[in-house]
Structure formats: C-alpha cells, structure tokens
Amino acid sequence: MKEEKVDRRIKRTKTMMRDALMDLMDEMSFGEITAKDITSRADLNRATFYLHYNNVFELLDELENEVAAEFSQMLDKVEVKQGEDWEYPMIGQICSYIVENQRLCRCLLLNPRSGRFARKLTEIMKRKGMQVKEEMGLEFDPNKEEYIHQFIACGAMGMVKQWLLEGMPMSKEEMTDLAMVLIRPIFNILLP
Structure with missing residues (x-):
C-alpha cells in the first residue's frame, strides 16, 4: 500500500511539472525555460525537479x-x-x-x-x-x-x-x- 502511495505521489509531481512546462511553453521560448521556472510554476522545491530529471530537456x-x-x-x-x-x-x-x-x-x-x-x-x-x-x-x-x-x-x-x-x-x-x-x-x- 505504501508503494502505491509513493507511486501516486511521484506521478502527481511529474504531472505538475509537465503542466508547468506546458504553461511556460505557451508564454516563452523553450530555450529560456529553466528548472527554477518549472518548480516555481508548479509550486515545488527545485530539488524535487532534480530528483526526477537532470534538466528541462529530459522532462x-x-x-x-x-x-x-x-x-x-x-x-x-x-x-x-x-x-x-x-x-x-x-x-x-x-x-x-x-x-x-x-x-x-x-x-x-x-x-x-x-x-x-x-x-x-x-x-x-x-x-x-x-x-x-x-x-x-x-x-x-x-x-x-x-x-x-x-x-x-x-x-x-x-x-x-x-x-x-x-x-x-x-x-x-x-x-x-x-x-x-x-x-x-x-x-x-x-x-x-
């Protein structure tokens, strides 16, 4: 049961980052988007981003x-x-x-x-x-x-x-x- 809760949490976090990326891509060029921009928009800690991705390109x-x-x-x-x-x-x-x-x-x-x-x-x-x-x-x-x-x-x-x-x-x-x-x-x- 605990593993399912963690998996759901990870999935939710990744979804939040993806949604933030898409929001930002509507507003600016992809090359300008940083991990900080994504985590600020998703209201997440920047360390959370780096837990899942090395950079914005990986996302x-x-x-x-x-x-x-x-x-x-x-x-x-x-x-x-x-x-x-x-x-x-x-x-x-x-x-x-x-x-x-x-x-x-x-x-x-x-x-x-x-x-x-x-x-x-x-x-x-x-x-x-x-x-x-x-x-x-x-x-x-x-x-x-x-x-x-x-x-x-x-x-x-x-x-x-x-x-x-x-x-x-x-x-x-x-x-x-x-x-x-x-x-x-x-x-x-x-x-x-």
Whole structure:
C-alpha cells in the first residue's frame, strides 16, 4: 500500500511539472525555460525537479516519448483490410487525439525543438506504412519506397502543424475529410 502511495505521489509531481512546462511553453521560448521556472510554476522545491530529471530537456523528452508511445499504440490498433475503409477511421482517430490534447500537441509540435518530436512521429507513421504494405502484400519500387513514406508522413505532419498554428479553425471532421481528399489519391496509387 505504501508503494502505491509513493507511486501516486511521484506521478502527481511529474504531472505538475509537465503542466508547468506546458504553461511556460505557451508564454516563452523553450530555450529560456529553466528548472527554477518549472518548480516555481508548479509550486515545488527545485530539488524535487532534480530528483526526477537532470534538466528541462529530459522532462520534454519524457513527455515526447510518452506521446509518441500513445500515438504508436493508437495506430497499431487500426486494422488494415483490403477492400475496407480503414484510412478514414485511422485519420479520424489521429484528429480526435489532437483535438483532445490540443495544448499538449501545440507545445510538442510548435516549439523550436519540435523537429525531433516530428521525426519520432514520422518514424511511427512510416512503420505503419510498412505494416500496411506487408499486410496487403504490396510491392513498391525499393528506390522510391522511402520517398513515398516521407511524402505521406511529412505532408500529414505539415497539415497538423498548420492546423495547430491557426488555432484549429476546422473541426476534426473537416480536417479528417481534407486529409482524406489529399491522401486518398496516394493510397489509390499504392493500394490496387
């Protein structure tokens, strides 16, 4: 019982620090944020921060890795079946996640260090593309395959960043529909 209480306390402390980091990222550049800023905002002792992290970059990395893992799990749950509509539900799930986690996505994708996080997500999308290829028994020209994956993943990432930058003026349904209009021709070329 005592271990559960400690685990809950640690989880609560880390959540407070993450929330403080996101608050600060809304107000200033990530490069300006210090451990002192985070602990002041979270009303924690600075020693508490260093008990869990060596620096602010580690806190951001942990947050990025957790979101990347959630994103990967979400895509892994999508069943790809030839002749069935699997693309729209997958894109809809991604858009729903972004809507439900706007603040988090904005902090992770629109900060100057977002290139690293975007690459993590791009790799996850690329793995899903490889899975689709394998499950459907598709053959791509090996000289062009990486270009295809990068085009889809980077295009999708660009759309998401623009959507967040503009304050998400389109609903998740409108965004899903737009993504499908843009991606469907590519899928039609790739999926016989």
